Amino acid sequence: MTPKASAELPTPLARTRLYEQVAEQITTWIRQNGLKTGDRLPPERELAARLGVSRATLSQALVALEVVGVVVVRHGDGTVLTGKLSESRIVEAIRAHADRMPEIIDIRDALETKIAALAAQRRTEDDLRAIDAALDTMEAAITHGDRGVDADEQFHAAVTAAAHSDLLAQTMREIASLVRESRIESLSQPGRPRNSLNGHRAIAEAIRAGKPEAAADAMHAHVEMVSDVALLRDEEQ
Amino acid sequence: MTPKASAELPTPLARTRLYEQVAEQITTWIRQNGLKTGDRLPPERELAARLGVSRATLSQALVALEVVGVVVVRHGDGTVLTGKLSESRIVEAIRAHADRMPEIIDIRDALETKIAALAAQRRTEDDLRAIDAALDTMEAAITHGDRGVDADEQFHAAVTAAAHSDLLAQTMREIASLVRESRIESLSQPGRPRNSLNGHRAIAEAIRAGKPEAAADAMHAHVEMVSDVALLRDEEQ
DNA sequence: AGTGGACTATTGGCTAGGCCACTGATCCAT
DNA sequence: ATGGATCAGTGGCCTAGCCAATAGTCCACT
Known part of the structure; x- marks a missing residue:
């Protein structure tokens, strides 16, 4: 093994999963557009297409956001925002x-x-x-x-x-x-x-x-x- | 819309998403088998089959557990437990x-x-x-x-x-x-x-x-x- | 010996496409 | 008005499949 010098190589390369990036994009988008509690995200099909990811991946991102409490996904209705984000x-x-x-x-x-x-x-x-x-x-x-x-x-x-x-x-x-x-x-x-x-x-x-x-x-x-x-x-x- | 009276009906019926149940099953399974930090979950394909759900759904459950900090999913390696569970x-x-x-x-x-x-x-x-x-x-x-x-x-x-x-x-x-x-x-x-x-x-x-x-x-x-x-x-x- | 490259099995990442179930609005018959 | 049927829109979940990362193994070359 190389004697040393590996002590401060750039980074172990932060691998992010796609869904994380998607979740990040969504929250950013929410903020930029000033969406408030009760507002709706676009339909999954449309949103997925717009973000250039599959519905499955978008779904993962929404699960993440749901767990954190940013949105609540309602079957047959849509995805609506909770107050978690817009508040602050x-x-x-x-x-x-x-x-x-x-x-x-x-x-x-x-x-x-x-x-x-x-x-x-x-x-x-x-x-x-x-x-x-x-x-x-x-x-x-x-x-x-x-x-x-x-x-x-x-x-x-x-x-x-x-x-x-x-x-x-x-x-x-x-x-x-x-x-x-x-x-x-x-x-x-x-x-x-x-x-x-x-x-x-x-x-x-x-x-x-x-x-x-x-x-x-x-x-x-x-x-x-x-x-x-x-x-x-x-x-x- | 119906005028009222629905104000105190039992419950709006708690609809659970499949991934939530799956996540619950997994955590329960972890506890029952006394798995500790560093232990691995079975491969997704196998676990999904064993739980009777698709890999996509299992994946959602894992995302949820990951967000909560119970597991960390490593590409190409597997899903390993962090210490978050084990009743703290x-x-x-x-x-x-x-x-x-x-x-x-x-x-x-x-x-x-x-x-x-x-x-x-x-x-x-x-x-x-x-x-x-x-x-x-x-x-x-x-x-x-x-x-x-x-x-x-x-x-x-x-x-x-x-x-x-x-x-x-x-x-x-x-x-x-x-x-x-x-x-x-x-x-x-x-x-x-x-x-x-x-x-x-x-x-x-x-x-x-x-x-x-x-x-x-x-x-x-x-x-x-x-x-x-x-x-x-x-x-x- | 030891280094480094190639190969391979295993495992997760992500996509595509499709069917089903739920919700809410509309419209019609009562 | 009320109640039921219908329908469009939306999420829930599945199947099938290919891609990508990992770790271990083996081997050729130094």
Whole structure:
């Protein structure tokens, strides 16, 4: 095998299925024409022809849109729009990120505050070592001018592990991908990594000291800081 | 058109599309056979034959499952399961253990405390009405000597809805089955239903008053009460 | 040995064309 | 007016088939 260099080849080539493209075209079309709830899509035969795909493929696209809740297909009647799309045509642009950001902050605050408190009660020596290691990693990353995204993740993972609750840990894993997005955005703010590291230090201290409430407060403050960054980012757009 | 009177006829008859039934059958089949992440579904041709539907219909079902995130279909390779099914990995992780009650309490405390706080900030009039309705239902249930398990669930669901956070709501749904079990055990304690109702009233009051911290405290106290019962139960065993 | 190409079986992607079932409107007989 | 029949339009689903991607195997060439 070639020694290396394959690390950052373009992309694994995003293969999209035809129905996905079709669904995308349809939603775009809906938006462009300003269709509202209750409006109808053209008949399948016509729409399929216009899009240059078979009825079967169009049907798949409609199934996808139906599952997502954008349309409802009625036998013998037609395909009508639900409110799912037309509602937020304005917010559309921000959708992917800003939309979810507040919710991510909410759930992080809920879970991680509790996790910090539990960690302060249950942490073992090994847990503390892992937390310290994460702090060191982040310190090093920042010194090298890195944002320290991985180190940040590592720290929170270490704290989560220290809470010794499978349920909480599993739940954190479930939302990990969402959290990661917000993490990246937050740490991309100038000066944030350093700020974040200080927050981590405070949390670690409280956990080491075995003070649940202090740990919870520190974590809460930390998450709120991230929140501020996120909102700030929104305003910039 | 017929003038009226059709207002409360049984049901408009739930017409299900074939692909929905097929998707349902597949998920059921997955669960029954205990398939896990990474396992493969049979080839489309075979599966379609076995289910007695055409490949096109099966394909629609797979699109639906793909959109929901249960499977990922790979051209030329096959259809493989993702973790989305299996009753949510969260629940799965915990069922293995015997003493899961404490963990359930932990996560409920984390989530519901936050939810109560958010509900106090965001509740609408409709939310308050739903909460009141749940209180009334529980009152009635207790008066009739019932434990009020459903009403209890209804109350917490109403509060969750009032928090207006899809992510938190979804997470609560994920652990719903676990919470339900603990709920039943808790409410089976003599005098508990009444006690629980009082807790609910305090929570509802704080939410209506728009006091996030008070709501959080009330919820925390409520969850802790459940916790006591649970521990008590554990000792009995 | 190891590399790389060709081949092949398997599996999904998509199309074409067709028949059936449902819906709603129209029209007619009562 | 009411109720039934009819009909055009629309989605539901099927059959049959070819195309395209994948992964494994084998073999020739280095």
